[in-house]
Amino acid sequence: EIVLTQSPATLSLSPGERATLSCRASQSVSSHLAWYQQKPGQAPRLLIYDTSNRATGIPARFSGSGSGTDFTLTISSLEPEDFAVYYCQQCDRPVTFGPGTKVDIK
């Protein structure tokens, strides 16, 4: 089973700032990585699939990059609605998820 680690655990930023979230896999997952956003009391929502493809309706301020074992989710300029928990997920079966990065308001 592939283990994912995410850093930092918490990111404290102000609206308008750039957020850079990291996800590292215990072995190569090629480009098969997805990112989700979860707000309190809600189900996770797909943001990015296959490392860099934005899901339908996801704003362009969200972007993904990386390959192999190291991946990054970037939010170019934080909007108030972006403060949430972000999870990475590797897509090889059995799929596994990272522990999450909480982006909160500084």
Next chain:
Amino acid sequence: QVQLVQSGAEVKKPGASVKVSCKASGYSFTHYGIHWVRQAPGQRLEWMGSINTGNGYTAYSQKFQGRVIVTMDTSASTAYMELSSLRSEDTAVYYCLRDPSGSPFDWFDPWGQGTLVTVSS
């Protein structure tokens, strides 16, 4: 729009079973697999199992093998997850998810709203 609607919260006693439903709408049910993931307090999201809605083939996490069964009713566009021999550690929110990837590499969109299952004596 594409939507997955799950059944309501459940409270069960240790040793009992729970069956959660997931009704799909807005797309052809048999075209995309359905997966189940749970989120226990303070724990990672955890994949439990899946069903190929085209042929009924199921796959399960080794952790839950023997305790979880995923089924479907294509006429009702509904998938089901049954978890047996419940223990307190099974207290979690259970989600159904659609896999639109069309490949052996699974990602999920959308997710159901979640069903809280509480196991308590």
